Amino acid sequence: MKTTGVNFRHLYYFWVVAKEGGITRAAERLGVAVQTISMQLSLLEQSIGKSLLTQQGRRLVLTEAGRLALGYADQIFLLGEQMQDALDEADIGRTMRLTVGISDALPKLVAFRLLEVALKLPQPVRLVCYDGAFESLLGDLALHKLDVVLTDRPVSSGTSLRVFSHSLGECEIMLFGVRALAERYRSGFPDSLNGAPLLLPTRNSAIRGRLDQWFETQGLRPEVVGEFEDSALLNTFGSSGLGLFPAPSVLARDMQERFDAVPVGEISQVREQFYAISNERKIKHPAVEAILTATGDGIFRFRDDANAA
Structure with a gap:
């Protein structure tokens, strides 16, 4: 069946729907009505003679033809966006x-x-x-x-x-603490960590699993007094003296200058990437x-x- 060719505005609406994961979110991104998006998609499918999206439960999913079309739409529109960025930045001295x-x-x-x-x-x-x-x-x-x-x-x-x-x-991890805590737990490290107050990243952090495994391998049972998803918040609480806390060894000087925290010991077997x-x-x-x-x-x-x- 001969098609009438691709309307690139219709194709762009399809591309945004596929990227946003639904018509409603695409409409919000484009600032148009949901009905407008639906009409454009319908016209696109009519013009190319193929269904690009199908209803699966309450979700829209790509058909095989839709996945193929999305690959080409990616190249068309991403390259267009990048071209505009490059043109905008081509002016000498432009930020x-x-x-x-x-x-x-x-x-x-x-x-x-x-x-x-x-x-x-x-x-x-x-x-x-x-x-x-x-x-x-x-x-x-x-x-x-x-x-x-x-x-x-x-x-x-x-x-x-x-x-x-x-x-x-990547680099090794070190434990840091304010001077009073560091002096208390530095001697006999790492055995001194048994019962030591510790601040750690939450368990969805990549480094947390490596630290937990190291503690288990060493037979250590520190007292975890705080867990933080955000590393900056962890450092802030560490600087208050609440507990010892881990940080990359490359930041030793920064830990001292910014948080008044000094090294307690290096955990060379644990590396942050x-x-x-x-x-x-x-x-x-x-x-x-x-x-x-x-x-x-x-x-x-x-x-x-x-x-x-």
Whole structure:
């Protein structure tokens, strides 16, 4: 059957529906009525002679033809958006926008170190940072609401999202505390941790599982007096003297200068990892590329200076 060709406005509405996961959310994003979206989808399906979406219970799901069409729509509209971004940034001296998602569990001082690379580019960069849960940030990245996500874990190999994990480095974990606590528990470390007050990340953090396993292997039973999803909040409570708390060894100097906390001991068997998650872009973002390529030059080279503190 001969079709009448694709109307790209209709195709764009279909693309937004597929990305947002439903007609209602697509209508909210586009600022149009739900009926308008439904009509555009119907006209698109009539023009190409194929059903792209089907009702499954209370949800709309892509048909096989819809999945095929979405792959092409991704290339068409994402490339168009990236072209506009590139044209906007082509003006000499114009500020480049970098929208970053930072997962709750990632130490914010590590995020700052990673983003310093982008801030040193010749072209001025305007940072827009969002803090949130890992899965939520990945969804925004897949929708191109973010340019990159900085986190403490890679994306699961089974994900259907078209995003990619890039390792930025890793380092050992140290326990820190205010001076009075540090002096009390430093002697005899790690056996001194039995019964010691401890502040830890919540169990959905990648590093928490490694710490719990280390405590079990060492036969240690510290007293967990607080659990925090946000690393900055954990550090703040740690600086109040509520308990000992973990942080990457590369931040030893920062812990002392910002939180008046000093090392108690290093847990060399437990390492924290750092990742940048990017989406699929035909046109690369210069600031994201700077972050990804700078690791080879040693983003974490400042560790030696930190440990000298």
